[in-house]
Amino acid sequence: MAAKRTSRVPATTAQLRRLREENAALRKTVRALMDRVERAVDDQGTPFSWFQAAAKLEETVRLRTRQSEQLNDRLKRELESRREIELALKQAKQQAELANQSKTRFLAAASHDLRQPLNSALLFLESLNEHAMAEADRDLVRRSRVALAALNNLLGTLLDVARLDSGDIEPNLVDFPLAALLERLGPEFQAVARAAGIELSFRLSDTWVRTDVHLLETVLRNLISNAIRYTPRGRVLIGCRRRAAGLMICVYDTGVGIEGAHLEAIFDAYYQVPSAARRNSTGIGLGLSIVSRIARLLSLERVVRSSPGKGSLFAVIVPYGTASGAARRAWQSGGVDLQSRRSRPYLIVVIDDNPDALLGMATLLGKWGCRALTAAAATDAVVQLIAADAEPDLILSDYHLAGGVKGDQAIAEIQRELDRAPPAAIMTSDPDPLLRKSLQARGFTVLDKPLNLAKLRAMIARLG
Secondary structure (H helix, E strand, C coil), X not given: CHHHHHXXXXXXXXXXXXXXXXXXXXXXXXXXXXXXHHHHHHHHCCHHHHHHHHHHHXXXXXXXXXXXXXXXXXXXXXXXXXXXXXXXXXXXXXXXXXXXXXXXXXXHHHHHHHHHHHHHHHHHHHHCCHHHCCHHHHHHHHHHHHHHHHHHHHHHHHHHHHHHHHCCCCCCCEEEEHHHHHHHHHHHHHHHHHHHCCEEEECCCCCEEEECHHHHHHHHHHHHXXXXXXXXXXXXXXXXXXXXXXXEEEEEECCCCCCHHHCCHHHCCCCCCCCHHHCCCCCCCCHHHHHHHHHHHHCCEEEEEEECCCEEEEEEEECECCCCHHHHHHHCCCCCCXXXXXXXXXXXXXXXXXXXXXXXXXXXXXXXXXXEEEECCHHHHHHHHHHHCCCCCEEEEECECHHHCEHHHHHHHHHCCCCCCCCEEEEEXXXXXXXXXXXXXXXXXXXXXXXXXXXXXXXXHCCC
């Protein structure tokens, strides 16, 4: 209905202009008639001729006055109609904005509730000792990882769409080494690729680029997961090429490929290529739409080439960055053994009101050679620390805790009881970029749920 009203606005403006022109023409006609009567009276000079001229003038004026009144009524109705249309359009816009905000809030809340058990499941899977399993059991574990990764990607995609629709994403452009980002993505997707029977290779580049690292990570996640999904067998390669405009980050695959007629349409939301090879795909046609929207937001050039039955190339060209000494130190990632420089295991406090999440984290950290102290609330953690007469090396807390308590409040409560404030990280599935910036500005590391285990392990390795 709103679309139909919108189309009437230009027509209404034209009608108003035409009515004003007709009104002006009527006034001009009346003036001409008056001039004619005055000339006739001056020429004839008789009382009867004056009477005739006056009678004709009165009739003409009455007719023109009626026409003018009708014209003014039409003009008034058109103006009222235009005001009604503008009011309806304003109300429709407000309703659309409210609906979009409600959708974003709903997805954020649903994401937290859904990602909590998903995070626990991923932690349990990672904690399993696959070497002690039979081959059939290992295969089931690998398939479980693929299924959970697909679910995680779907949730992430829906949240990305909600954030883009809400318009609250402001790029934070920084200089960073691309290798740091690819090293973080590698272990995560290697497990997925192995479970799918695909060979996945990363060719790291020491080139520095300048863009929003989190948004670029979203782009690459979508491109890599798409490449794995549509490659029944063969390999996926992530590599880079230097171009005059910037570094071209490429994702190659030997998958099913795409017909040339579909190469632009695939970036439209919900578009899926009609193909028997893609019929069983778990995607919903949003990944490449998100890639396209983020590329526009960051002013990145995107590249796509494909041959049916042979494979595809998807790439983005990112501006070059500048490597400074401080920036290099900030982006150094840990790849060493967690205990190589220590005489005792790291003590890590984990706060979460979900028992499965606590058990999964304790098991995983134990597998990494760390000691985990788990609690549902800050008070319980403090009691355990006092009883053990221990100082933690790191505090990890979920952001949304029981009773409306926030993770930063829980961490602050623990740190007040310690001689020194250890590093702290917040685990959250909340997509609000303002929340992330606020937490980071106060010195917290933000870990998205489900946890990126490679990023967590690197953060622990940097504790020293």
